[in-house]
Amino acid sequence: MKNKSLWLQNTDNSSYKKLTKNIKCDILIIGGGMTGMSTAYHLRNSNLKICLVDRDLVGHGITSKTTGKLNYLQELIFYKIDKYVSKEAAKIYLDSQIEAINIVEEIVNREQIDCNFEKVPSFLFTNKKNEIKKIQKQKELLESCGIKVNEHKNIPININCKYAISVDDTAVFHPLKYLSYLKDICIKKDINIYEKTKITAINKDKNNYICKTNKNTIIANKIVVASHYPYFLLPFFMPAKTSIEKSYVSASKIEEIKYFTAITSNNPVKSIRYHSDIKNNYLIYLNGTHKTCNNYDEKINFDKLKRDLKKLKIEPQYIWSNHDIMTYDYLPFIGRIEKNDSSFLIGTGYNTWGMTNGSLAGVIISDIILQNQNKYEKLFDPRRSINTSKILKYPLYLGANVKAFIETKINKNKSWYKGNVEFRKIDGENIAIYTSEKNIKHVVYNTCPHLKCSLIFNEIEKTWDCPCHGSRFDIDGHVISGPANYDIKYKKEL
Numbered sequence: 001m002k003n004k005s006l007w008l009q010n011t012d013n014s015s016y017k018k019l020t021k022n023i024k025c026d027i028l029i030i031g032g033g034m035t036g037m038s039t040a041y042h043l044r045n046s047n048l049k050i051c052l053v054d055r056d057l058v059g060h061g062i063t064s065k066t067t068g069k070l071n072y073l074q075e076l077i078f079y080k081i082d083k084y085v086s087k088e089a090a091k092i093y094l095d096s097q098i099e100a101i102n103i104v105e106e107i108v109n110r111e112q113i114d115c116n117f118e119k120v121p122s123f124l125f126t127n128k129k130n131e132i133k134k135i136q137k138q139k140e141l142l143e144s145c146g147i148k149v150n151e152h153k154n155i156p157i158n159i160n161c162k163y164a165i166s167v168d169d170t171a172v173f174h175p176l177k178y179l180s181y182l183k184d185i186c187i188k189k190d191i192n193i194y195e196k197t198k199i200t201a202i203n204k205d206k207n208n209y210i211c212k213t214n215k216n217t218i219i220a221n222k223i224v225v226a227s228h229y230p231y232f233l234l235p236f237f238m239p240a241k242t243s244i245e246k247s248y249v250s251a252s253k254i255e256e257i258k259y260f261t262a263i264t265s266n267n268p269v270k271s272i273r274y275h276s277d278i279k280n281n282y283l284i285y286l287n288g289t290h291k292t293c294n295n296y297d298e299k300i301n302f303d304k305l306k307r308d309l310k311k312l313k314i315e316p317q318y319i320w321s322n323h324d325i326m327t328y329d330y331l332p333f334i335g336r337i338e339k340n341d342s343s344f345l346i347g348t349g350y351n352t353w354g355m356t357n358g359s360l361a362g363v364i365i366s367d368i369i370l371q372n373q374n375k376y377e378k379l380f381d382p383r384r385s386i387n388t389s390k391i392l393k394y395p396l397y398l399g400a401n402v403k404a405f406i407e408t409k410i411n412k413n414k415s416w417y418k419g420n421v422e423f424r425k426i427d428g429e430n431i432a433i434y435t436s437e438k439n440i441k442h443v444v445y446n447t448c449p450h451l452k453c454s455l456i457f458n459e460i461e462k463t464w465d466c467p468c469h470g471s472r473f474d475i476d477g478h479v480i481s482g483p484a485n486y487d488i489k490y491k492k493e494l
């Protein structure tokens with residue numbers, strides 16, 4: 001069994017270009033995931049000088065660990081937007097998600113992209129009686145927008161189900177194959193893509209942004225922060241407006257695939273889709289979703305996933321975890337950070353639906369840059385105020401954050417480790433050491449550079465994870481996902 005995402009198998013990591021000189025451009029896109037690559041693609045025919053940088057390889061961020069569904073039946077999202085924002089907002093959001101699926105399909109057809117794009121129906125189901133009414137409410141909402149919704153007593157897999165609805169015209173694809181085509185198309189259109197190139201700081205002079213990498217400077221007229229977590233904003237902008245949710249995913253070889261996707265409306269979240277490559281058929285199964293600051297014992301979380309697979313009588317070949325940014329009004333943050341200023345743009349907060357929202361962000365952001373009207377810009381405006389008093393879970397989340405901060409500071413989780421993880425204080429600094437089976441010591445600073453939480457060691461994926469806001473670092477302390485943007489490798493001798 002491999003402790004990594006199925007999408008990362010057979011990826012070619014050898015050909016990439018690093019930034020090695022100072023450059024100037026009109027638009028700098030920071031991040032080459034679904035958001036950044038979609039934005040670059042939609043700007044490919046402008047006369048602007050575009051440059052995209054990624055601190056890793058294109059698509060190797062959160063997008064590499066998605067389940068890759070292009071779905072508008074997104075749990076109870078329309079029911080929730082209707083309840084917490086308005087019916088009008090729920091309807092606009094629905095339109096936007098349907099449009100996003102169409103955008104990807106059009107690109108796949110136009111560019112003849114071989115990325116296993118397949119139109120399949122999607123189910124929303126529950127095994128809890130008290131959820132049925134909510135799903136039915138969402139069904140009414142969808143039907144009032146002209147969507148054909150089917151009702152079911154079961155879904156086409158042997159999982160406990162009391163009620164389900166399904167819709168057509170949703171899809172699945174291989175997200176990394178899709179992005180690798182977009183990358184090639186952009187390069188052919190003279191967009192400069194630099195990988196293994198991290199932006200470490202952004203300053204502004206009168207007319208330009210001056211963006212620092214480790215060794216070079218990029219001067220850009222406008223910047224698009226497509227880095228998943230939008231660093232470079234005020235440090236408390238995102239923590240106050242969002243939470244981070246983590247989920248556990250597996251891919252298991254099976255005899256025959258089925259043509260549908262499914263997701264539960266209630267906790268524990270279960271999500272199902274199928275995928276075929278040249279050699280094998282896979283069931284991709286997600287079980288369990290929680291805020292990073294709750295249940296951060298990864299062994300327990302992965303064990304729950306494995307128990308579910310056992311019930312389905314399948315063995316996982318791949319297991320991995322991933323997290324996404326959740327907003328309190330269930331709508332993404334796409335667009336300008338300052339009113340009437342199109343020089344600093346972001347796309348984030350996709351509530352685990354970034355295949356559609358990232359694609360859409362590409363269109364909205366490029367429309368803002370090219371001064372085209374976009375009908376979704378207002379609803380997804382990152383500057384909108386969110387009435388958190390309506391959302392009772394907000395104070396609970398803040399409380400859980402503080403609890404996680406304290407628990408890791410006093411090292412409450414010590415008993416999880418079998419002597420292979422050690423925490424020490426050296427020269428007044430908190431250090432964590434993981435000793436591998438081959439007796440190699442991996443030493444990191446035990447402090448998240450984001451808001452100074454202490455870390456926990458994820459024994460399954462061999463990563464250092466921050467329970468407060470979800471930053472992750474590889475075994476040697478290189479940052480792999482934000483909010484942190486800096487490495488925590490301990491470079492001195494022990």
Ligand SMILES: Cc1cc2nc3c(=O)[nH]c(=O)nc-3n(C[C@H](O)[C@H](O)[C@H](O)COP(=O)(O)OP(=O)(O)OC[C@H]3O[C@@H](n4cnc5c(N)ncnc54)[C@H](O)[C@@H]3O)c2cc1C
Binds near residue numbers: 059348
């Ligand atoms: C378990 C799970 C399953 C999911 N399944 C689905 C699904 O089925 N359908 C769906 O629609 N959505 C799904 N999502 C959500 C979706 O995967 C994400 O919302 C989406 O991938 C985010 O894309 P992105 O481009 O914003 O971020 P990323 O893919 O993370 O891209 C950001 C890029 O920026 C780079 N970067 C970061 N910092 C810097 C820096 N300082 N300098 C340079 N580069 C930088 C990173 O290396 C990265 O490549 C899922 C999420 C989870 C957690």
